[in-house]
Every structure is written in structure tokens, then in C-alpha cells.
Amino acid sequence: MPKTTAFHPRLEPLNETKVWKNWSGFLIAPQFKYSLTNEYYAIRSSVSLLDTSPLFKYRISGSDSIRLLERIMSRDINRCRTGSAQYTVWSDEKGFVLQDGVILRTDDFEFFLTAGEPTLRYFKAIAKEMKLEEVSVKDVSEAYGILALQGPHAHSVISQLTQDATDLKYFDLTHANICETEVIISRTGYTGDLGYEIWIPNENALTVWDALMAAGEGYNIAPIGTTALKMARVEAGLLLMGVDFDSSRFAWVDAQRETAIELGWSWMFRNLEKDDRDFIGRAAIEAEIKNKTSRWKTVGLEIDWHSYEAVHLDAGILPPKSDLYHETTMSIYRRSETPWDYAGYATSFLFSSLLRKPIAIAKLPLDLTDAGTEVDLEIPVIRKPVNVLANVSSLPFFVPERKTATMGGGK
Amino acid sequence: MSNSNNYDAIVIGGGHNGLVNAAYLAKSGLKTLVLERRHLVGGAAITEELIPGFKFTTFSYAISLMRPDIVQDLRLADHGMMVLPLVNTFQPGLNGDYLLLGADADANFHEIARHSREDAESIRDLSHLIDRVCFALKPLMDNIPPNAMSDEPVELAAMAGLKEYMAGLEPDVRTMIDKFVNCSAAEILEEYFESDLVKALIASSGIIGSKVGPRSKGSGLVWLFHKMGEYDGIFGEWGFHKGGNGGFTEVLAKAVMSFGGTILTDADVETVIYKNSVATGVRLASGDEYFAPTVVSALDPRRTFTQLVSSDDLPDSLIEAIGKYKFQGTAAKVNFALSDLPNFPGLENRKDIYMGFTNLGPSIDYLEEAFADCEAGRYSKKPFLDCCVQSTIDPDMTPPGKHIMSCFVMYAPYHLSESDWDTERENLGDVVQATIEEFFPGFGSLILHREIVTPLDIERIVGLTEGNIFAGELFADQMFLNRPAPGWNQYRTPIAGYYQCGSGTHPGGCVIGGPGKLAAQQILGDLKHEEG
């Protein structure tokens, strides 16, 4: 039987659908309300609260922690100040991505990391191989619950409980006290909206949950499930392991593996020449950049609304739109003389209620990745494959100003 | 006159149709000016902060019919269009009974089955049939209708095409369209349902804004019209725009400006300037003049044809048709600021029941009685109310924890037989309040502020003749080929360069944009034709 998170006693009665799914062995609600779209709009119009406790959590500390993370992480950990967080990836020797995650630097030599898959033994093995003595890697997965408070009113809610979050800049973090509980609050999230993620010791999880829900009452705070979150993250152009890419660790062949650059994260290596970290995969990544050997790139796809309408209306049916999010692979073709000229594929597809058009995250060969490039996306229309026009776009699709705003007004 | 008063196109009236029209014209490269009489744009679709922190949707309050192609063409999502879906529809009875319908078809089945298991099944058949009817009529909504009075080959061909299209529809769809046009909502509903709560809930769509009861012919078509809207591709679903319907017209204003259009408020147009049946500009009440070879009236047909220009200059047949065109407004609004949510006995502390339409009109007889008052020239003693507590969906409508409740009131006839609206305003508010109190005991103690909008206020403030919310009844003889008059249903007027784009043109009233878009299409086509 799956385990339950520390917030479960509160989540259970709130789940109107009574449907649960298994996330890393924990019961989690895909959605709380019957209407997914309504749940989604809590993220964009009011404020949402999401339990992400099933993530694996690690505490990495000690004076050698920097050296360990310099070695493991493809992105330079030295660019993560104390009191800030960093979105990062770790790769294998061939430059293929093992995992992505957010790392919090809570002290000069103390880090907290979230990961989708276990990575304790791997990190320890690297530390051992490097003969690092002053580093401890601890699995604290079941010591903390994490809540994501996301949406335009996230600050209206948290500021009722602590003043310490107010001046946080995007990706900053702070220790804070909520209802006499020591928590860590980071100005981060997976929605592309204004938001905070809060690490709460499990024993006080319910106290903090109750406080947030009470503070959010007047702002229509709503618990959300993972599907609404995923809908928002597509708009935010954020990739999901297991959906948009797979970990190199359990792949059979390189065709299943992807490099950070292929995933669209070349910005992580913008200052590569300025650091001399000997990180795992560095040589491969440098060669990929130098020789331009990326096999494809991850891009956004905006499906042409008129084309999407037409292929359905012509078939005599309404285009599906409402609550439409899926993770099935869809083929993409070149618009060329050759019919069905295969080019790549889409991994996540959403009819964005907010943006009023279907969008997708796609992998395309490099010559098709300029914004505005036209491609065909294959969709089923009455069970038959039909192509619709789609335009390549950069990610993210949606970037509200509040996403990166500092609520205290500081710059 | 300085050059700065010269434009390519002038749109009179900054309601949503005027704005849509101007946005299309500006987008096509025309130097476009919108002239709005009031200090704000939006017309019947405005949001006003009457007391600090409380946003009132003074008139129009929900959105569904806005044509999806306009949203794309004008890139309204980029300008902040955000329609929040309604979660539930709540139909309380007066005896503790109620219907609460939401987003899940199976949950709805069981909810309706509490009243009738057959009704729970019927609603699926009826909904599917109505969806197919809406699908069939969608192209008619989104295109310029043919001109039935014209002998031009294109128009004759268009009429023939229309007949062929209708004849080609599947028989059950065609039959259902006929029923909507020729039957009352109640007649159709009797075929499908036995539960009074169910029938009344659906029938209420058939009376909104119209001088018909659920048993009057005409209510079928009004019902169908309200089903033609979409939310994320689902027919008949409604939402609240972020910040109320005024939030939506602000988005439209941004779109107009993004395409280079100019909007001037406090600009009351007195007359269209024209000579030898050719329009050249407009004159404001202030005496200021603006010039353009294209002038578009976004006002209702009475103003377009008898006030902005002289009826003497127009064909008698048109003036006669406009004279007969029915306005006869029957709706009012009473909006409340509330200190807390109302309480429904048996469902105490349930915020979710208010997250959508709360429909006060528990039976067909109740609605008919309300209509009987209207027929007698009185406002209903027990009105039908469509209530929306928008703050349960959009927290930015009120200070935290407080609420706003918009109540659309039927019936409130423009012509009162024994009194006048300035006398009756507060009495109407009291009647509405007392009605709500019957369903939600203790309601009165929650009220922080009350705004009353009579049909006369609608006419005075927005300019909608006789307060008709759709700029003219949505009756079959005033729709499509006949809106606003046979032969004049293609946005042109007898004055060259003078066009109409208000809700009194096809496809009609509601926050729908179709009139504005289709008029722009006609104007741009005519301009191209002139050039070519």
C-alpha cells in the first residue's frame, strides 16, 4: 500500500474526486476538484497549495560539500549564493542528463536538494571516489514535507504568517518561523507564477498547512493536484523527467538519453570557460558545444488555432479543448514535398485555457528550431492521424511579471 | 480643421462591439478613432468600484458567447483576457430542495436522479442534441448573413447556399432547430423532463433579457442563443472574466491601442456628418468635429438610424422597420456588497454552491407568475434572479473574506403601467432583497451596499434603448436575415461609408463581439473593392 504524506489527513477530506495516484510510493491527488481547469486557475488567478512531499530530499553539508557539488552538478554550484536556490542538473560522463532538481544553499556549507529519483548512493559513491572526508549526504526525504504555495496571491497569504518571505528575490530563500515552526521558504516553484516552496518538518506539517489554508481563505486558496500543476508547468516551459526526458541512468541506448543542451539548458553553460570545475560530463558537454553535435533541441510548439479548428470541424466534430493535457508522444513532420516526412516529436500537450490555444513541448532537429518555423503535428481526429500546422516557439509560453517580482519592492 | 482630426475610420460608441470593430480596422492598418460618450469604455460590460475594494459588474456579469476566432485574431490572450470557469450551478427550491450541478457528468447524473432518474438520463440526450444544433449553427453565427432582399447574383447564391446547408443537416438537428424557433422553452422541456427544478433551471435561459415567459413562443430561441457560447470548446458553458466583464472590455481597449487605434472618452457624438448620402465624419455635442470616410455606429438601431442621422434621409421601408423593431427592455440589476456568504438551510458553510450561477426561479409556474406581472406592466413581485457571487471565483473582486453578488432581475418592464422607475427604484431593490431572503434566510443582515439598476438606468447610462440588454429583442423576426431590418442585415446603411456594428446587428446581443467583427469584415471588403 502506498504511504501517505504528512499532509494527508488534511488532503483526504478535501479530495472531492476521491481519486489518488501513486507518486514515488505516496498517495497524491491528481486533482481535488472535478473541474481541472478550475483547479488550474487557482494558480493563475488566486492562489494554490500543493503537496510535493514525495520528492526525494537530501541534505548535503560539510566543508567538502562544495567540492562534491562542483564535481557532480553540471551547473556551477559556486553561482548559488548562500541564501539562494538554483535549478540544476547532473549528468553522466557522456554528458547525458541523470536528473534535474532544485538545490537550496541554506548556509555556506549546507545544501538541500530535491530530486525526482533516489540519488543518495550515487552522491555518496562520488564523494568516496573523490576521497572527500568533510562531507555528509543525508536522505531527509521523510523528515520534511514540502508545500508549494503558488499564484498571484501567494505573497498575500504568506505575508500574514511571516514577514521574512517578503523581500525574497526570485530564487532566494530564507529560514522563517511559521506558527512556531522553523521552516525554509524559497521563492521558487514549478508553475511559472509568483510563488514559494516551503520545507516543513513533518511533525509540524499540519499546523503549517492549517495556517496557510486559513490565511488563504479570503483569497480563495485551493489545494491543487499534480495535473493542474503539470498544466501550468507546460505554459512555464518547465520539463518533467519521465515525460519530456528520461534519466540516462536506466536508459538502454543513447537514443533514449539527452544532454542538457538538447533539453534547452545551454544557458547553464554560458560561463563555462570562466570556471575550471572538473565536473562529470564536462568534456562531452564542451565537445557538444564546440562541434555542434546536439542531435536535437527542445522547443515550444504553438499549434495553429485555425488549423486545429479546421481539421475537427471538417470532420464534423468539435475540437477537444477542455481539461486537455496529455503526455503521449506525438509525431512531428517537416512541411516538405515528401508526405509524412518525420522530423521529431512532442512530449507534453496542453490546450491552454489561458493562452487559448494548444501548446506542446517538442524535440526537433536543429534546422527546425528557429522560432516561427512551421511544422506539422500529428493528432488523431476520429482515430485517424491528421496533421495540424504548428509554429516553433521559444519556451516558456507564459511569463507574467509577478513570476520574478520581489514583493518587498526591492530590486 | 487640423489634420489631427482626420482618420480613416471613426467608431461611435466604445462598447465591446465598437472596440472589437475598431481593433479589426486598426489591425488592418486604418487610422481608427473610437468615440465614447462616457468617461470609460465598455458600455454594458463595465466593472465599477462603487465602494472601496468592491468591484461591481453594474450591468453585464458573465461571458460565454465571445466568438473564439475574435479572441485569436485580436490576440486577446496576450492582452490579459482571462475567463474563469464556473464550477457549479445552484438551483435552490423553496422547500429545502435544490439542484447542484457541477463539472462531472456522473455526479450530475446522481444529483438529478435524486429528483428523477429519467431526467438524469434525458439531460444527456438533450444536451448532445443541443450541442449538435449549436455546431450546425456555428457557421451562421460567425459569418455575414446573406441579404434576403437583394437580387444581386452573389446574394441569391448565398441564399440558395443557406437553404442547401440547412436542408443538408441531419433530420433530428433540423427538427430541433425548428422547435427552438417555433416552440416555447417549456414545451420543449416537457418532452424531456418531469422534475420542476430541472425544467425551471433550463427554462430560465429562455427568458433572460426578453419579454417572454417560459411558456411563450420565443423563449425557445432565446434559450438556444444562450447555448451558442463556448468555454474551452464546450457549448453553453459560462465563465467570469477576471475583474468582471469590465476587465474584458479593458482587454479589448488594450488590443485597440496595440494596433495603433485611438480611444477618446467623454466624447458624445451628436450626429454623423454626411452629404448626398456619403458619410464624411461626426460632430460631438461639444461641437468638435472628426472626419473619416468610414463611420461606424456601435449603438443600437434606433440611435443608428433615427438619431445619429436624420430618418428623412433614409428609405421609408427601413425607418418603418426600425420603428417596429422591438426593444421593450424587461431586465434590471440589483448588486450587493456582502459581509459574508449567504446561508442555504441544509447546506450551511458551503462556499462551493455559490461558485457559478445561483438560479432563483424554482419552477416553470414561478417564472410564469413573474412574467404575468410583466405583462400587466408591473415588475415581478417574486422575480426570477440569476445571482452570481463572483468573489467566490475571483478573489480580486472584493477585500478578502467579503463578497460581491450580482443579481440579474426578471422581470422589470421598461414601461410601468402605474408608476415610473425613478419612483420605484428602491422598491425594486426591496422586492429583490425579500426574494433572496426567502431562499437564504438572514441575507439582509449581510448587506454592506446595494446598487439598483432599472431598465431606465440602463437606457440612460449605456444608451440601450428602453433598456433592452441585447439592443433589441432576440426574436426570430429580428434575427439573422432581419437584424435589424430585412435588407439591412449586412452592416451597411443607405449612407455610403456609414456602417452599423452594435448588438442590434447579427448575430445579436451578449458579450459576443460578432457584430463588431463581421461589420469590420464588411467594411474592409468594401474598401478593398473601392481600391480595386
Ligand SMILES: Cc1cc2nc3c(=O)[nH]c(=O)nc-3n(C[C@H](O)[C@H](O)[C@H](O)COP(=O)(O)OP(=O)(O)OC[C@H]3O[C@@H](n4cnc5c(N)ncnc54)[C@H](O)[C@@H]3O)c2cc1C
Ligand atoms: C444589465 C445587463 C446585463 C447583461 N448581462 C450579460 C451577461 O451576463 N453576459 C452577456 O454576454 N451579456 C450580457 N448583457 C448583454 C451585453 O452586455 C450587451 O449585449 C453588450 O455588452 C452590448 O455591447 P455593444 O457594444 O453592442 O453595445 P453597448 O455596450 O451598449 O455599447 C454602446 C456604447 O456606446 C456609447 N454611446 C452611446 N451613445 C453614444 C454617443 N452618442 N456617442 C458616443 N458614444 C455613445 C455607450 O456609452 C456605450 O459605451 C447584459 C446587458 C445588460 C444591460
